[in-house]
Amino acid sequence: GQNIDQPTEMTATEGAIVQINCTYQTSGFNGLFWYQQHAGEAPTFLSYNVLDGLEEKGRFSSFLSRSKGYSYLLLKELQMKDSASYLCAVQDSNYQLIWGAGTKLIIKP
Amino acid sequence: GAVVSQHPSRVICKSGTSVKIECRSLDFQATTMFWYRQFPKQSLMLMATSNEGSKATYEQGVEKDKFLINHASLTLSTLTVTSAHPEDSSFYICSARIKDYGYTFGSGTRLTVV
Numbered sequence: 001g002q003n004i005d006q007p008t009e010m011t012a013t014e015g016a017i018v019q020i021n022c023t024y025q026t027s028g029f030n031g032l033f034w035y036q037q038h039a040g041e042a043p044t045f046l047s048y049n050v051l052d053g054l055e056e057k058g059r060f061s062s063f064l065s066r067s068k069g070y071s072y073l074l075l076k077e078l079q080m081k082d083s084a085s086y087l088c089a090v091q092d093s094n095y096q097l098i099w100g101a102g103t104k105l106i107i108k109p
Numbered sequence: 110g111a112v113v114s115q116h117p118s119r120v121i122c123k124s125g126t127s128v129k130i131e132c133r134s135l136d137f138q139a140t141t142m143f144w145y146r147q148f149p150k151q152s153l154m155l156m157a158t159s160n161e162g163s164k165a166t167y168e169q170g171v172e173k174d175k176f177l178i179n180h181a182s183l184t185l186s187t188l189t190v191t192s193a194h195p196e197d198s199s200f201y202i203c204s205a206r207i208k209d210y211g212y213t214f215g216s217g218t219r220l221t222v223v
Binding site: 031040042043100 | 115155219
């Protein structure tokens, strides 16, 4: 079956760095997405990785290793507004998105 | 660019009534729209995929007669929850695939059935 695993909840301190991991097992691979979702709102796009390596975009970076079925989202200089759920999603061979359950990130002052 | 407008944002309805949720692509043509449901503290669950001018494809376990999807034009897709029950209370989100950006989402509809 298809499976996306990510931690349920993480806690970090304002100004610090946090890494959210995602491992996947899917039928085919056509890219991995990271989305941010605040409570009661729709997801917003953060990053897309289709090749191995690190993609940096401001305070957020995303890494992919296709051979390991592994990705992480790195958030630097954490701000209180970064408190949200972070969703990992993989696009399978049929270009269908398979979603992880999301990681709730709690930022403490 | 690539905005999907979803309405209503919140709706409360009585058990047994029907509710229609609309998703409009404002500045692009969405040939395919994905409809998701999200229960509290859970991830997005794909309900169905609608294609303009053809029948929607429903995921296993989703009742197509209960969740009616219409995608009559390239800019409008609708989901109608028929004979709603309290267990249908959820957050419903539509999404369209964007070539360069991945996917864009509507703002979601919080449905409460009382």
